[in-house]
Amino acid sequence: MAARGDHHIVIIGAGFGGLEAARNLAKGAVRITVIDRRNHHLFQPLLYQAATASLALSEIAWPIRSLLRGYDNVTTLLGSVTGVDAAGKAVLLEDGRAIPYDTLILATGARHAYFGHDEWEPHAPGLKTLEDATTIRRRILSAFERAEWQDDAAERRRLLTFAIIGAGPTGVELAGTIAELAHETLRRDFRNIDTREARVVLVEAGPRILAGFTEDLSTYAERALTRLGVEVRTGHAVSQCDAAGITLGDEVLPAATILWAAGVAASPAAEWLQVPADRAGRVLVAPDLSVPGFPDIFAVGDTAHVPLGEGKIVPGIAPAAKQEGRYVAGVIKARLDGKPVPKPFTYRNDGNLATIGKRAAIVDLGWIKLKGRLAWWTWGIAHVYFLIGLRNRLTVALSWLWIYSTGQRSARLITQASAEDGRSG
Known part of the structure; x- marks a missing residue:
């Protein structure tokens, strides 16, 4: 060298x-x-909260240049x-x-990854970038707006049906938050529809949700989702996905909003x-x-x-x-x-965490397992700790406390409307 x-x-x-x-x-x-x-570093564990109107995009992303500006020997290129x-x-x-x-x-x-079905992507966006979060938030909120003036009952049901494919942490977190958005946050905002009639369906091809957690925590998470009004469909693989909805075996599920969290x-x-x-x-x-x-x-x-x-x-x-x-x-x-290189890499498992809505979570630290509200507070403290900057930690913590106590989400803005949203939600 x-x-x-x-x-x-x-x-x-x-x-x-x-x-x-x-x-x-x-x-x-x-x-x-x-x-x-991209010119920003993204805190992906909280990206789903930006997609579901809980946090602003600026609270979970920071310019790369500002993060590295203190190092004179580092050059950042876009x-x-x-x-x-x-x-x-x-x-x-x-x-x-x-x-x-x-x-x-x-x-x-x-x-x-759409497992050989890349043609599904326009109908079922995934969640990896700020642009993805903006698209998903727009589709979710636009579905309620379009249902408000829809006279056809079947089309209204389709608009108020949200299908999430994949029941890992992202899928579970999306499903729980969308259910709370429909049942609590928006229920007094509309006059022609009852947002509590929204149908949130979580689809998983495997035998249980959150397969990376122990079976008892997985079972608890499924019960918690059910209490929130989420329909959990395990053992169902999606065979078709288009603007009309999804197909599970022989069953067609009409859904205007389809979200991909499967791989x-x-x-x-x-x-x-x-x-x-x-x-x-x-x-x-x-x-x-x-x-x-x-x-x-x-x-x-x-x-x-x-x-x-x-x-x-x-x-x-x-x-x-x-x-x-x-x-x-x-x-x-x-x-x-010119020193001896370190021993082979060894992964230290700091634990698995997943949240189910605003009042429940599961935490597996190996030596201890938590669930319910205590787990939710543990999850929240851990995520706030890893955020960059005191300002972001404070704003996110205050946003969560506000949502926790009132059920209201302040980032419910529809931006970048497009013709695509009019076709597929």
């Missing part, structure tokens, strides 16, 4: 893993370039990466530029390098999180397939990505200093 002062580290992606790596590496005598196609020239050691950008590197960190995140696929990083990947496209990394055959390239977060034992892998969640980013920074610094 080159001397530390001349060593150039390029990080693709400013998510949790990329940002953690950049901050840890910036303390040394290296040059760092962070490339992202650009879309189209490939990696591993032989020439350069990152290729959409505008034709090539950014040379000595060490490369792939923290490129994930995208929606994700990694970015094309493995394709850029032509290296082995798992079924979701995650790079099969070495124990030190480097890419096999390319010791100067590392992969973290949703980009990496990191074995956990017993056929499991490290989950694609924020704490895991931060641990991996921190670990890779340690490996790179040890190499540059």
Whole structure:
């Protein structure tokens, strides 16, 4: 490797893993370039709350430049990466530029996976970006608005039916919040419809919801959703999805608003390098999180397939990505200093959390399991703690306290209306 002062580290992606790596590496005598196609870092665990009118977008996203401006050796570039020239050691950008590197960190995140049915995406948007959140919020609120002036009873029922496909944490959180929005927040705002008649259907192909949690917590979460008025349909795979609704086996469920929370696929990083990947496209990394055959390239977060034992892998969640980013920074610094590299990466499970509406949640910390209101407060404190900046922590905490006590959500704004919303909700 080159001397530390001349060593150039390029990080693709400013998510949790990329940002953690950049901050840890910036303390040394290296040059760092962070490339992202968006100018903001997004706190994805709370993205569903922006999509369901609970939080403003500015409360869960921060400009990347402002987060890294305290490090003089870090340059931030706004650009879309189209490939990696591993032989020439350069990152290729959409505008034709090539950014040379000595060490490369792939923290490129994930995208929606429709299991071979990409034609479903226009009808069932997923939730990964601020743009996704705006689209989903617009569709949810527009459905109520259109139902208000709809005379046809069948069409009104379709407009007031919300189908969420996939019952992992995102699907469960979306379903619970939409049910509360319909049954509490909006119930006094309309004159021609009773928003409490809205139908929220959570569809899961597997035998139970929240498969990553223990069965008792999963069972509790399903009961909590049912109390909120959510219809939970497990063991049902979606065979068709279009503007009219979804098909479950032989059953057609008319629904104007369909949301996708069933699966994700990694970015094309493995394709850029032509290296082995798992079924979701995650790079099969070495124990030190480097890419096999390319010791100067590392992969973290949703980009990496990191074995956990017993056929499991490290989950694609924020704490895991931060641990991996921190670990890779340690490996790179040890190499540059000529010191022994750290032991193989070991994931520390800080626990699983999921919320069901504004008063219930489940928490599995391994040594203790919580459910109900105590779990909800634990979930809230944990998420506020990981937000960036005192202002955001205070505003989010105050927003949650207001929603908790009044049921009202202040971010109920319909923006960027389009002809698409008139066709499919």
